[in-house]
Amino acid sequence: MTDTLNFSIPTPKLSSDIYNHIHDMARRFANERIRPRAIELDDTEAFPSDLYEEMAQLGLFGITVPDEFGGAGLDALSYALVMEELSRGYASIADQCGLVELIGTLLSVHGSHAQREKYLADVLAARKRVCYCITEAEAGTDVSGIKTSAQRDGSGWRLSGSKIWIHNAPIADYGYVLARTDPAAGNRGMAIFIVDLSANGVSRGKKEKKMGQRASPVGALHFEDVLLGEEALLGPVNRGFHIMMSVLDKGRIGIGALAVGIAQAGLDAALEYAKTRKQFGKPIAENQGLRWMMADMKKDITAARALVHRAAMTMDAGLPATMDCSIAKCFAGDIAVQHTANAVQIFGGSGYIRGFEVERLYRDAKITQIYEGTNQIQRTIIARELLKA
Ligand SMILES: Cc1cc2nc3c(=O)[nH]c(=O)nc-3n(C[C@H](O)[C@H](O)[C@H](O)COP(=O)(O)OP(=O)(O)OC[C@H]3O[C@@H](n4cnc5c(N)ncnc54)[C@H](O)[C@@H]3O)c2cc1C
Incomplete structure (x- = not known):
């Protein structure tokens, strides 16, 4: 009997010039612009919008978002190189890059053409701030326990519930909210909704005082009978859990x-x-x-x-x-x-x-x-x- 060794090592997809370029850019930005301000930002807990605008101009947001959608069109390895260097400067700043990457991926992979047109450019340019909202008081690790519900209401949806410890909640323009659409269907009964956080029925909790990464604000969001159009639904109605x-x-x-x-x-x-x-x-x-x-x-x-x-x-x-x-x-x-x-x-x-x-x-x-x-x-x-x- 022969014993076949099925062994393979994953290899980089892009050229080393591209990785070197994006890595050096992130390192330079972290050394020159982030690191000198890290202690002050940790102390004041301020949200440094100016740094995020600069990062957007450099193309450090939406690293894996395809270029036809306005992203850098690179890969997950490039994203890892950027995140490490930004974090070496100050992790709170890298957090924001991670958040944009996550929402950029949601929109570019799972969003409709209309949703990409409406939201993506503003997110990648740091003109609009976003958050993703999964965690609830009774559902942290166990995401299947979420209670925030979205019920059919005419041609749209009615959203009710609360999310806690949401990155950017105190300052975000849009929330990408995981809600239960079918209480009997477990993980197959959830959907993601894009919620304008200035809409009627949305309120924000206080900004939490955190142990670390203090320049990324975290807080709660409350939804009380928030009316959403069908266009707020991101991806198929019962696939929200799997997409997230x-x-x-x-x-x-x-x-x-x-x-x-x-x-x-x-x-x-x-x-x-x-x-x-x-x-x-x-x-x-x-x-x-x-x-x-x-x-x-x-x-x-x-x-x-x-x-x-x-x-x-x-x-x-x-x-x-x-x-x-x-x-x-x-x-x-x-x-x-x-x-x-x-x-x-x-x-x-x-x-x-x-x-x-x-x-x-x-x-x-x-x-x-x-x-x-x-x-x-x-x-x-x-x-x-x-x-x-
Ligand atoms: C600073 C900060 C930022 C955050 N940002 C976001 C955000 O942007 N969006 C968002 O949706 N959420 C966010 N969260 C929430 C975060 O994802 C949750 O805190 C995390 O998933 C854990 O949930 P929990 O705190 O309810 O802990 P619990 O689920 O109550 O867990 C408590 C402890 O029990 C352990 N435990 C639980 N279940 C098991 C198990 N089955 N087996 C073994 N151990 C278990 C856990 O590992 C943990 O040690 C953030 C939290 C913080 C503190």
């Missing part, structure tokens, strides 16, 4: 890359500090305990980056990528938390003081284990895919 879950795969590549960016920023800061801070008459970098800590940071960041790139290339090859996306997001989030804590440790007392970059990075890292599906649920997905195989 499919775009979340790309979202997880984005969050994985964002987590790698945070961890890399922590290593950059730790290396610099360890070489210059002296104790016992020598740089603290000469102590083996710290050298091994930094070696472990480098080792794990390299592995996390490779996993993120692998997930992206698998998606770009059109292959099933769900497991790879969950592995990448979960591993990258876990090592970002672990190694930003190590960066704080290398800074000693200074690492615990507000205004030092590593203190912010440690707080910014934690949410990468929670949003876009908690890391427990990523492990559940990995196990499910394993057992399915």
Whole structure:
């Protein structure tokens, strides 16, 4: 009996010139425009519209949105490269890029011609702000438990319910809302609606005070008998759950890359500090305990980056990528938390003081284990895919 080895490594789809170009552009923008403002933005929790307008002009929004729809027309690997570099500058800024990518994907892949015409250009140009709305008070990890309902009303729909912890809710123009259309049909009874957040019946909760990534506002949205036309429906009526879950795969590549960016920023800061801070008459970098800590940071960041790139290339090859996306997001989030804590440790007392970059990075890292599906649920997905195989 012969044992055939069916082994393949996903490879990049585009030329290295293209990846280098987009990567260098994101890195330069992060170094020159984002990083110098990160501490101030974390402190003031301001929403830096000017930075987003600049990013839109540079073409850093809608990386995977086809060029005929106004996007950059690149691939998921390019998106991962951009997200890591923006996040190395400040993760809150990368968050906004991720949000536009997610909504851009919803519109370009699942939207009608009329919806793309009406909404996409404004989203990619940062003229209109958007949010995606899944989570509810009683339905976080268990999305199938959502209660927000959309009922037929004449030729349109009537939307009622509440969403919590929605990125951009305090400032968004449009919400992409997952609602239940058929209570008896479980995950097959949901749809996505594009909701104008200035419409009658929409109200916003207060802006939440967050531990980290404080320049991306988060809050609640309430819908009370909001009347929607048929044109508000995005995609087929009972496919909303599956559409949302499919775009979340790309979202997880984005969050994985964002987590790698945070961890890399922590290593950059730790290396610099360890070489210059002296104790016992020598740089603290000469102590083996710290050298091994930094070696472990480098080792794990390299592995996390490779996993993120692998997930992206698998998606770009059109292959099933769900497991790879969950592995990448979960591993990258876990090592970002672990190694930003190590960066704080290398800074000693200074690492615990507000205004030092590593203190912010440690707080910014934690949410990468929670949003876009908690890391427990990523492990559940990995196990499910394993057992399915
Ligand atoms: C800053 C921030 C931004 C966010 N942005 C958005 C957004 O833009 N849009 C949006 O829709 N949502 C958003 N969320 C919500 C986020 O996606 C949820 O918080 C997340 O999915 C977890 O849901 P939960 O908080 O209700 O936790 P729960 O579901 O209550 O889980 C609590 C704990 O139990 C664990 N757990 C639950 N079920 C299982 C299980 N079956 N097996 C093992 N462990 C389990 C979880 O992993 C977690 O550790 C955001 C949240 C935050 C904090």
